[in-house]
Amino acid sequence: QLQLVESGGGLVQAGGSLRLSCTASGFALDYYAVGWFRQAPGKEREGVSCISGSGMITDNGVTTHYADSVKGRFTSSRDNAKNTVYLQMNSLKPEDTAFYYCAAQRWISTVQDMCANHGFYGMDYWGEGTLVTVLE
Numbered sequence: 001q002l003q004l005v006e007s008g009g010g011l012v013q014a015g016g017s018l019r020l021s022c023t024a025s026g027f028a029l030d031y032y033a034v035g036w037f038r039q040a041p042g043k044e045r046e047g048v049s050c051i052s053g054s055g056m057i058t059d060n061g062v063t064t065h066y067a068d069s070v071k072g073r074f075t076s077s078r079d080n081a082k083n084t085v086y087l088q089m090n091s092l093k094p095e096d097t098a099f100y101y102c103a104a105q106r107w108i109s110t111v112q113d114m115c116a117n118h119g120f121y122g123m124d125y126w127g128e129g130t131l132v133t134v135l136e
Contacts, residue, residue: 002026002125006102009130012092018132020087022102024125030054030080032124033108035115036087038098038132047115048100049087051076058110065111070096092134099129 008020022034035050048070052063066074075088085102103126108114120126 032104
């Protein structure tokens with residue numbers, strides 16, 4: 001079965017850390033660009049971080065993008081042996097509370113454009129999300 005599954009969400013105090021995992025089944029995730037998106041209640045979906053696929057050439061040569069709201073606090077990384085992309089989230093704030101989704105796309109123009117694609121148009125796979133709640 002071809003799918004992406006997110007895990008690692010939970011409840012954490014402000015200032016704490018969580019690591020989210022996005023694991024693929026049925027296909028090799030390292031060939032895909034992977035984006036992390038989040039949606040808080042009553043708010044639009046936001047692209048948090050997007051990372052290009054291994055060896056992927058983007059139009060502007062940039063391989064990783066982070067939203068300004070998470071820059072310096074969140075880091076995306078890959079473990080190709082585990083077919084997984086991680087989102088390490090440090091210095092969490094209450095405003096980081098949201099459902100977090102990962103999505104994979106085989107061909108992208110830029111990681112910035114992928115992160116701007118809040119509707120997942122053209123995405124090949126996406127997961128059902130994991131909830132992150134940050135307490136004050």
